[in-house]
Amino acid sequence: MATTQTFPPVDQRHQKPLGSIEVPPRILLGPGPSNAHPDVLKALSLPPVGHLDPFYVDLMSEVQELLRYAWQTDNRLTLPMSGTGSAAMEATLANSVEPGDKVLVAIKGYFGYRLADMADRYRAEVVTIEKDWGQAFSLKELEAALSKYKPAILAMVHAETSTGVCQPMEGVGELCKKYDCLLLLDTVTSLGGVPLFLDAWGVDLAYSCSQKGLSCPPGLGPFTMSPRAEAKLNKRAGKVNNWYLDVSLLNKYWGSDRVYHHTAPVNMNFGMREALRLLADEGLENSWERHKKNAERLWSGLEGIGLELHVEKDLRLPTLTTVRIPEGIDGKAFTLHLLKNHGIEIGGGLGTLAGKVWRIGLMGYNSTSENVDLILNLLDKELPRFRDNSACAA
Amino acid sequence: MATTQTFPPVDQRHQKPLGSIEVPPRILLGPGPSNAHPDVLKALSLPPVGHLDPFYVDLMSEVQELLRYAWQTDNRLTLPMSGTGSAAMEATLANSVEPGDKVLVAIKGYFGYRLADMADRYRAEVVTIEKDWGQAFSLKELEAALSKYKPAILAMVHAETSTGVCQPMEGVGELCKKYDCLLLLDTVTSLGGVPLFLDAWGVDLAYSCSQKGLSCPPGLGPFTMSPRAEAKLNKRAGKVNNWYLDVSLLNKYWGSDRVYHHTAPVNMNFGMREALRLLADEGLENSWERHKKNAERLWSGLEGIGLELHVEKDLRLPTLTTVRIPEGIDGKAFTLHLLKNHGIEIGGGLGTLAGKVWRIGLMGYNSTSENVDLILNLLDKELPRFRDNSACAA
Numbered sequence: 001m002a003t004t005q006t007f008p009p010v011d012q013r014h015q016k017p018l019g020s021i022e023v024p025p026r027i028l029l030g031p032g033p034s035n036a037h038p039d040v041l042k043a044l045s046l047p048p049v050g051h052l053d054p055f056y057v058d059l060m061s062e063v064q065e066l067l068r069y070a071w072q073t074d075n076r077l078t079l080p081m082s083g084t085g086s087a088a089m090e091a092t093l094a095n096s097v098e099p100g101d102k103v104l105v106a107i108k109g110y111f112g113y114r115l116a117d118m119a120d121r122y123r124a125e126v127v128t129i130e131k132d133w134g135q136a137f138s139l140k141e142l143e144a145a146l147s148k149y150k151p152a153i154l155a156m157v158h159a160e161t162s163t164g165v166c167q168p169m170e171g172v173g174e175l176c177k178k179y180d181c182l183l184l185l186d187t188v189t190s191l192g193g194v195p196l197f198l199d200a201w202g203v204d205l206a207y208s209c210s211q212k213g214l215s216c217p218p219g220l221g222p223f224t225m226s227p228r229a230e231a232k233l234n235k236r237a238g239k240v241n242n243w244y245l246d247v248s249l250l251n252k253y254w255g256s257d258r259v260y261h262h263t264a265p266v267n268m269n270f271g272m273r274e275a276l277r278l279l280a281d282e283g284l285e286n287s288w289e290r291h292k293k294n295a296e297r298l299w300s301g302l303e304g305i306g307l308e309l310h311v312e313k314d315l316r317l318p319t320l321t322t323v324r325i326p327e328g329i330d331g332k333a334f335t336l337h338l339l340k341n342h343g344i345e346i347g348g349g350l351g352t353l354a355g356k357v358w359r360i361g362l363m364g365y366n367s368t369s370e371n372v373d374l375i376l377n378l379l380d381k382e383l384p385r386f387r388d389n390s391a392c393a394a
Numbered sequence: 395m396a397t398t399q400t401f402p403p404v405d406q407r408h409q410k411p412l413g414s415i416e417v418p419p420r421i422l423l424g425p426g427p428s429n430a431h432p433d434v435l436k437a438l439s440l441p442p443v444g445h446l447d448p449f450y451v452d453l454m455s456e457v458q459e460l461l462r463y464a465w466q467t468d469n470r471l472t473l474p475m476s477g478t479g480s481a482a483m484e485a486t487l488a489n490s491v492e493p494g495d496k497v498l499v500a501i502k503g504y505f506g507y508r509l510a511d512m513a514d515r516y517r518a519e520v521v522t523i524e525k526d527w528g529q530a531f532s533l534k535e536l537e538a539a540l541s542k543y544k545p546a547i548l549a550m551v552h553a554e555t556s557t558g559v560c561q562p563m564e565g566v567g568e569l570c571k572k573y574d575c576l577l578l579l580d581t582v583t584s585l586g587g588v589p590l591f592l593d594a595w596g597v598d599l600a601y602s603c604s605q606k607g608l609s610c611p612p613g614l615g616p617f618t619m620s621p622r623a624e625a626k627l628n629k630r631a632g633k634v635n636n637w638y639l640d641v642s643l644l645n646k647y648w649g650s651d652r653v654y655h656h657t658a659p660v661n662m663n664f665g666m667r668e669a670l671r672l673l674a675d676e677g678l679e680n681s682w683e684r685h686k687k688n689a690e691r692l693w694s695g696l697e698g699i700g701l702e703l704h705v706e707k708d709l710r711l712p713t714l715t716t717v718r719i720p721e722g723i724d725g726k727a728f729t730l731h732l733l734k735n736h737g738i739e740i741g742g743g744l745g746t747l748a749g750k751v752w753r754i755g756l757m758g759y760n761s762t763s764e765n766v767d768l769i770l771n772l773l774d775k776e777l778p779r780f781r782d783n784s785a786c787a788a
Contacts, residue, residue, distance in 0.1 A: 005562050005563075005564060005589075006564070007589045007591060008591055008594045010466065010677075010678050010679055011463075011466055012463075013463075014459050014460065014462040014463035014468075015460075015463045015674045015677075016456060016459045016460055016463070016674065017674070018456060018460075018667075018671045018674070020433065020668070020671070021437050021440070021453075021664055021667055021668050021671070023440045023441065023443060023449065023664065024443065024447075024449050025441065026441065026442075026443045026444070026447065028442065028443070028444060030444060032657060033442045033444065033445070033657060033660065035441055035442065036441065036442055036661075039414065041438075041439040041440070041441065041661075042439060043415050044438045044439050044661060045435040045436060045438050045439035046415070046417045046435070047417065047419065047420065047429060047430065047435065048420075048422065048427045048429065048430055048605070048611045048612070049417060049418065049420045049422070049739075050420070050422060050424060050427065050733075050739045051427070051612070053418075053420065053733065053739065054733075054734075055417070055418050059415075062410060062412060065408050065410045066408065066409075066410055066412075068408040069405075069406075069407075069408035069409045069410070072404065072405055074408075082477055082478050082481070082613070083476055083477040083481060083638060084476050084656050084657055084658070084659060085656070085657065086637070086638055086655075086656035086657075087476070087477060087481075087638045087656075090636070090637050090638045114637075117637060118637045120633070121633055121634070121635050121636065121637055122635070168399050169399075170399060170400070195399075195401045197401060197402055200402045209657065211442070211657060217442045217659070217660060217661040217662075218442070218445070218657045218658065218659050218660060218661075219476070219613060219659035219661065219662050239514070239515055240515070241515050241516070241635060242484070242515065242636060243480070243484050243508075243511060243512045243515055244477060244480050244481045244484045260744075261480075262478050262479070262480035262481075263426060263427060263478050263479065263480075263603065263605060263612045264478070264612065265478060265611070265612050265613030265662070266427065266611060266612060267430075267435075267438060267611040267612075267613065268611075268613050268659070268662065270415055270417065273412075273415055274414070274415050277412045277414075277415075280409045280410065280411070280412070283404075283409075284404050284409075285404055339444075339447065339448075340448075345443075345444045345447065350654075
């Protein structure tokens with residue numbers, strides 16, 4: 001058959017010589033990632049085990065159960081997708097949209113557009129309604145659109161990371177049931193830090209990330225699906241148009257069968273287990289209260305030094321605050337200065353808010369009064385200097 | 395606008411009380427994951443930085459350059475997908491297949507079928523040729539199929555993890571050029587451990603994983619794409635039917651623009667950077683030679699204790715060996731015994747080889763003569779006892 005193979009010489013051009021990795025210390029007060037809890041980082045560095053090891057199979061169940069707690073849902077199909085939050089976002093659409101399904105996306109920021117783009121790739125008939133970046137939808141606006149379009153799915157964002165707005169959810173699930181459509185919700189910047197009641201709210205599909213309210217590094221995308229959404233998946237005509245994110249396959253690994261699907265990112269799941277364990281130890285109510293208290297301290301401090309908040313108080317996210325960049329300040333140069341000279345990351349604006357706002361995150365492990373005071377003091381001290389262009393050497 | 399929201403009480407049923415994570419020690423000598431290098435684990439536990447931090451942007455370039463070295467390619471579009479090897483596998487198809495394209499899959503094991511399933515989901519016209527599990531394709535067989543089907547893409551597996559076969563690649567790329575089709579290659583179980591020369595072999599699309607020859611935990615999927623494959627992507631009529639894996643979007647983040655796409659799994663990339671740095675320090679030729687030497691030690695040891703190897707010598711992978719399970723032994727009970735009582739994982743068979751073979755991996759950090767002797771001694775000592783059913787209490 002085969003004879004011994006011969007090979008060309010190895011090309012050394014890309015053999016870049018490097019020393020051991022050295023990571024600069026950062027306090028991450030932007031839109032995410034946030035700093036991870038030290039126990040989570042320790043868990044990440046534990047030696048891996050096999051993805052079908054009985055120990056790991058038990059750990060999977062722990063992660064699932066604690067995700068149900070964090071999201072306040074009984075959904076059987078609750079699991080972290082083996083990718084970042086955007087993968088879990090795509091999973092909610094890939095598993096619910098059949099070609100030709102009408103999907104209504106309620107857009108009030110950057111991530112609403114992403115939902116629309118993704119739904120389009122799964123051949124949905126996408127219709128949209130829009131609000132200004134910094135506002136939320138009223139029940140009346142949502143009902144008008146549901147009644148007009150009669151979609152199979154309403155997709156919207158609970159915590160819009162681009163604007164800092166928290167969409168009130170009371171009554172939305174009832175509307176979706178009335179108009180016989182599934183409710184799909186982005187909870188990327190709310191899980192762990194903002195009150196979330198998926199079952200009470202009638203949410204059918206939701207996704208989140210690991211690197212914000214859960215105090216874990218980025219790399220996993222929590223996903224959940226209600227029995228109603230599962231029923232739609234079970235009666236679809238063709239295969240899900242995505243193998244990696246196909247829940248009908250993943251269910252065999254995460255469900256009772258534990259049949260191999262893909263090699264799980266075991267170390268990331270060690271970290272996720274610890275992150276969820278720490279959240280359960282603190283208790284949801286305590287975590288939500290802590291985020292609220294620190295956000296309020298930040299808001300009054302920002303106003304105290306003369307800065308303007310972009311979102312009205314009742315709609316503000318406790319996890320992420322948008323602050324208007326004062327006249328005469330180069331927002332991007334200032335964030336670079338904070339990062340390079342103080343090791344502190346805050347975010348710039350996205351989309352229509354680019355250049356207009358900064359985004360300050362207080363999420364999970366980083367939602368502390370010390371961090372609030374740190375960023376307030378820095379803004380207070382550095383902004384005036386920066387306004388004179390004296391600190392532009394960043 | 396919004397009034398203060400009210401929430402239901404928190405349901406505590408899923409608030410599972412747990413202690414800190416404790417992971418049992420394992421030596422992973424199965425089909426993967428393999429144990430990770432201690433320096434890689436240390437890197438994983440470093441505090442995260444932002445995905446647009448100048449430090450991280452530099453690290454991305456290091457990872458890309460060292461991946462080019464490991465794969466022996468100059469491809470500009472060389473990057474780790476933010477998912478496991480299966481995500482990178484899907485990325486090669488999602489970015490190359492347009493609906494109606496003919497894709498020829500050369501199947502000689504489990505992962506060939508997976509390629510066919512994935513290609514089907516991107517609406518390819520899938521045609522297949524098959525070989526018995528344990529064999530490889532000859533150039534004559536490949537040319538006959540290329541000439542018969544005239545596909546747009548030939549997809550095949552270099553290192554078939556389900557059988558332990560290494561497909562000889564000499565001449566395949568020339569055939570693909572002759573028949574004007576792209577060559578897509580699975581290198582999941584070869585990268586880092588088995589000679590691989592993507593450019594010299596004329597490979598247009600390839601994918602791999604982090605958890606085998608690279609000594610990193612699972613979670614990232616190296617991906618690469620030649621200028622020929624890039625040209626096909628650039629002239630496609632519609633969007634890629636997968637947002638998360640769309641290289642035309644990812645290119646803006648990994649290319650010179652560094653525009654936000656998704657929040658990168660930064661800690662996994664810290665680990666990947668260290669894993670690739672360690673491979674470059676050792677040198678590809680040395681790593682390949684080490685894998686070969688330890689595999690040969692394993693093969694002669696296995697034959698020395700009377701076990702039969704499933705694949706003929708010239709086609710064997712140095713990273714993964716398939717051993718026939720002797721008559722009278724319950725293969726699955728034996729692997730469970732090794733895991734539970736000795737902390738050692740070896741793999742069972744997949745698909746048509748289920749119950750017929752064990753799969754012993756010697757990959758990356760785990761390819762050592764000590765591990766070879768450990769598993770040989772265990773098999774020598776435990777198999778006879780197990781044959782008498784005296785050790786079945788696993």
